[in-house]
Amino acid sequence: MSPQAAPARSRHVLCMKWGSKYGPEYVNRLYAMVRRQLTGDFRFICLTDDSRAIRSEVQCLPIPALALPAGIPERGWTKLVTFSADLHGLQGTALFLDLDLVITGSLDAFFTHPGAFLIIHDYKRPWRITGNSSVYRFELGAHSDVLEHFRAHCAAIRARFRNEQAYLSDFLHQQGQLQYWPAAWCPSFKYHGIPPWPTNYWRPPCIPPAARIVIFHGECNPPDALAGRRNRRWRYIRPAPWVAQHWRE
Known part of the structure; x- marks a missing residue:
């Protein structure tokens, strides 16, 4: 069906x-x-x-x-x-x-x-x-x-x-x-996926452990994260290649 x-x-x-x-x-x-x-x-x-x-x-x-x-x-x-x-x-x-x-x-x-x-x-x-x-x-x-x-x-x-x-x-x-929901299921990309400063300059954003749905709010959406863009000045992120693995048709 x-x-x-x-x-x-x-x-x-x-x-x-x-x-x-x-x-x-x-x-x-x-x-x-x-x-x-x-x-x-x-x-x-x-x-x-x-x-x-x-x-x-x-x-x-x-x-x-x-x-x-x-x-x-x-x-x-x-x-x-x-x-x-x-x-x-x-x-x-x-x-x-x-x-x-x-x-x-x-x-x-x-x-x-x-x-x-x-x-x-x-x-x-x-x-x-x-x-x-x-x-x-x-x-x-x-x-x-x-x-x-x-x-x-x-x-x-x-x-x-x-x-x-x-x-x-x-x-x-x-x-x-x-x-x-159990907290681990729906983590925030902003709060849980971006490495803390200053490691965000050499470590890419990750999928938080046990995540089932990663929530994008406030600063980035999926294509921004994939490209390493952030809409807040001085808040650097590296590209998150794992986004392309999941955010696709």
Whole structure:
């Protein structure tokens, strides 16, 4: 059975692409990485406003409207639509993945690890409850109150929380449903993959031990890491050739 033809109530891998920041190659490579690292049947879905040049194995669906009052910007909150009560009629378990990550190990346990809602724990301030929403798993339709509450109180929520992942983490924590992936599974390229100064000048970035998904946030994305580029002055990195081994179609 092909990934796209998987039963409606099954495993779904979700991603989201809107605007021009990421091209179709990010979706295509993400699908290829998932296909190599996830055994069995699944459906790969991209919520997008532009399906051009996305490979045929990916099912492209429109991004549901966030439906905020007029004049309130949606930027930074769009992922909350994945918690719609009815997301295009899909049922089952969904694993959401950001486009700018590199899958380096098996994804099978991301669908079997116990927990109602799982997310990456914040890297920089681990004493906080905040999660990093680059990778999260949930039952489709099970947390529609996350979106409904945001729509009803969006002004107050935006004033209190910096972005969707901070709000999402707090909301599910208050319900006792927030849980985190094992720390080694989803390390940060920035914090765990780049050698400390001054060894970063002669040692290339590495894949952290036991990593399954390497998260790129803040300074580099996969092609930057592959080329040895960093967008912060005086923060040198050598090229990371292992990126090419995994981030490919």
